[in-house]
Amino acid sequence: MAANDPLSIGILVIMYFGDVVFAVSGALTAARYRMDVLGFVLIGTITGIGGGTIRDLLLGRPVWWTQDPTELILCVAAALITFFVSPGENNRRRGMVWADALGLAAFAVVGCHIALAFGAPFVVAVFMGMITATGGGLLRDVITNTQPMILCGQLYATTALVGSLTYATLAYLAVPGLMAETAAFLAAFSLRAAAIVFDIRMGPPGEFLRIGASKDSTSE
Template identity: 70%
Template sequence: METQLTTSILAIMYFGDVVFAISGALTAARYKMDFLGFVLIGTITGIGGGTTRDLLLGRTVWWTQDPLELILCIVFSLITYFWITTDITRKKAMIWSDTLGLAAFSVVGCHIALAFGAPFIIAVFMGMVTATGGGVIRDVITNQTPMIMRGQLYASAALLGSLSYATLMYFELTEIHAEIIALLLALSLRTLAVVYDIQMGPPGEFLRIGKKESK
């Protein structure tokens, strides 16, 4: 492969694959899909963002050369299929698995773009694309409004993670420390948004806190 990834980045990437595949499979549960539906939605969620990034960069799509990502997504989608017991379990697990995947892929996407030789601003954007792309594809396929279009601090959290990582690497912080700090920043912002229901408001109302819509 043209870009060799470090052990730590591979670990974060595979972790992101797993948790995003789980979030996709849990979305499939909402529509009472069969096990193949779980595998399809889970796998698309897990590898969709990275695939989009690689295609935009003109880079070989990673999982077509190393199928471990694909295998992990399939396996954990099937595990989720047999694990689900209640709607409450599904809803909570979906939110937090998606949050973890978002933080992980914001760092991974930015790292891969930088290693591929992309300029600073492109690498930051690719980090955000990697973190949000799979979720967008998942939501479109399942006929939901994508998270990035719901006023959620979603793409913002991904942007914070990728921008932090690129900035820390620019100032030559050690890679492992840059990864940890950037991942924690993205995770913290997204967690605060989920816990306190922080949303981006319309023009004239920048932030809204604790104003959930009735469902």
């Protein structure tokens, strides 16, 4: 896939949706730390485009938003809107977590699709889907000095991997694009939603999963 090859309408919709919800999650994190408007824009934008930027650099392809600034504009707009309509403190954490879950599912699909279209092998494409889905959230948490979700034992990178693997498998089986995209998105989001609601975490060595591990989870 060359840098200027058009993406399908379905992938574009999922990608732009992921940009917006990830930018909102970043902006809500900025709100928790009482940042100014530029802080909102910075954290929101980094969250929205961070994962895709890492993916493109690893694949050796031009970074998408430097060729077409639509994603950049969407992230800035979403962060600005969030600055002016930010919810109360009690709802910020919950809103951030659910916006992040939607972005995670969306970018697991988009990242895998772009890697496959670029000619990456199956395994590499699945990994790139996971990187795209988790990279922006990781950058957001590191910059704001928040413990990254990916390091909290939660089902986070695992859910991205499930979505990416589902999409790659369905694409390999020649399932129609929209059906594959929808199924992969729902697989990742459903698993992440269950992890949030039931506080499902990966256990320590010797355990597989723990449910209701703690009360300070993202379901608060």
